[in-house]
Amino acid sequence: MERPPTIYDVARAAGVAPSTVSRAFSRPGRVNAATAERIRAVAAELGYRTNPLASALPTGRTSMLAVASSDITNPYYAEIIRAVQNTAAESGYTCLIVDAQESDRLERTELDRAIPVVEGIVLAGSRMSNSAIRQIAKQRPTIVLNRDVSDVQRVVADHPQAMQHAVDHLQALGHDQITYLSGPEAAWADGMRWRTLLSLATERGLHVQHLAPHAPTVAGGVAAATEFRHSPTRAVIAYNDLMAIGFLRGVLATGLRVPQDVSVVGFDNVFASSLVTPGLTTVAAPLRTMGSVAVRNLIAAIGGAPANVHTPVTLPTRLVVRASTSERRPRSARRHRRRPAGSAAAPASRAEAVPSTTAPARVTSS
Amino acid sequence: MERPPTIYDVARAAGVAPSTVSRAFSRPGRVNAATAERIRAVAAELGYRTNPLASALPTGRTSMLAVASSDITNPYYAEIIRAVQNTAAESGYTCLIVDAQESDRLERTELDRAIPVVEGIVLAGSRMSNSAIRQIAKQRPTIVLNRDVSDVQRVVADHPQAMQHAVDHLQALGHDQITYLSGPEAAWADGMRWRTLLSLATERGLHVQHLAPHAPTVAGGVAAATEFRHSPTRAVIAYNDLMAIGFLRGVLATGLRVPQDVSVVGFDNVFASSLVTPGLTTVAAPLRTMGSVAVRNLIAAIGGAPANVHTPVTLPTRLVVRASTSERRPRSARRHRRRPAGSAAAPASRAEAVPSTTAPARVTSS
């Protein structure tokens, strides 16, 4: 923990001026090859490493980006964060990760703290209001993921397409009545999904309904399952995989079978969705691509590139078919009435789901 | 993106010296209450916010901590990271998250970049060598999680106790032959687990074996399952939950039943372990506590508190019993021989697992 060497130490040892040392590192080429070589040698020997703090002060270049996500423990965001970090690292940037923990206040506070130290911001699944986001974007180049905030750069998954994948799939299986499990009201994607579903429904003569907003978590899905009992349908689309998984479990506990009694589709294709039984049919977003595209555009903007704040960058999605969806078949009279929660599931039917879970998922590219 | 106001702007507007403005913010109390008030008012109006970069330069106080984990997409670390961030935030610290992606080289590189900007370092599941870690610890106050590096502060889960929980549980169910699925060789906890299991085995007259190292992931567990077929036992302990889950699926695919044919125990109690079918019996580590204890100690060390580098802080673990373990029962002749992969599982027995998955887990506290 002793004081590390500075350019002055190197300069003295190499017999040059401090400014030359600085140049040798910050703009190679602006210094004689021979002296540069000597300087680097001396620096290496002394163990000199340029102090990013000190160099950031006069230049404003901190080589840091902020990445805010609404929930870092959500594997969906973990994936994005990794992609962002990797892409950022390629350009020499380090990421400051802000975990909003589903609180817009916390997000705002943490971001305010981060802003002065970063050159740009990636907002992944922000829970802040549009105006708050614009406020942020005024201070630093900003790029928003999966949300439509006008006047701010954004990259989004093709939500209408994603919903269409889900509905196409369900319709192909004979479903014409669909329940949508709403996510958080603050989530832009939620409104987007429901609106798309609605217009698809009128267009195609489907019957759709939506349940009240729930947390985008397994617990939220379980809660939705309880509510679902009041007006069940044979097909369900959840706001995201976590909710879908919770719903799956909640509905299974009431004695209904998935997919025989109810087909369930999620969004995001998070890791766990391939792990549950039955495997969850879901629409995958190109998480990695979104992250790296976002960073590349952000870095371009930091570099002064003209930002396209008018049209969002839209990325395609794809359907991943697993075992939670199946053809709509008439329910037997016995199956038709719900059984009390906690009663044992039907032995015969449960077993069928197992092999299909372990089988590789059928993937339909967009 | 216009230049924000500085203490000079505030000083001029408030009719005081810049240093007074500085004091008003950095050490309230060292300035007259009235003038302090006026300064704050002026500052607020101008929208002044102290520039952390500039204040860090002369003081060395960046208010940043580095948190390195071997894999940020692993929910185990996500949990720790969140705890670390929360505790750090309480003391006004922001965290720089380093994602090693299971590469010691990457970890080292990224950490080297982070070091100059942070005041302290939390190493969660580091893949670096002990000497590399000591090298790091020489540069900044460092605290290591779940690993025993002499001369460095550490906080660890009680690994021997954790393994003992697992073995006690299995033994109580009548198991006396156990296979251990090894994790990465670079993981300290892996050696720790195996050694404990071994000594427990000799002590109690159990028969144990261990499989070759595999990645601590679902894929690693699936691979282990393949290997397992060469010398199966009725009880298996995996390096962690992810491996256990992979193993579960791999072994289920071969036609064996869990827990009837083989009982499986994991470590960590990650989120997904409650989601899979059958629910995974596992030994939980106090992730949150570890994170916050680590940060508190780290901050104390940064403040100059004498660090205890001799004894690790050891935290208790607890057993979480779910559906992946059961009493050892004699296998029927038919069950005894493995069936070709992909064949359907036995209808009757599979069904039993379902209700126990949805039932609340029985938890045995330590």
Add this chain to the structure above:
DNA sequence: ATGAAAGCGCTAACAA
């Protein structure tokens, strides 16, 4: 190509 010198915004003696 290199050196001298003036900051970047803030803190911290030292005076007053």
Add this chain to the structure above:
DNA sequence: TTGTTAGCGCTTTCAT
């Protein structure tokens, strides 16, 4: 209590 004055380590004109 407040002002004056050096820096912190690096970058960047402006000279040479």
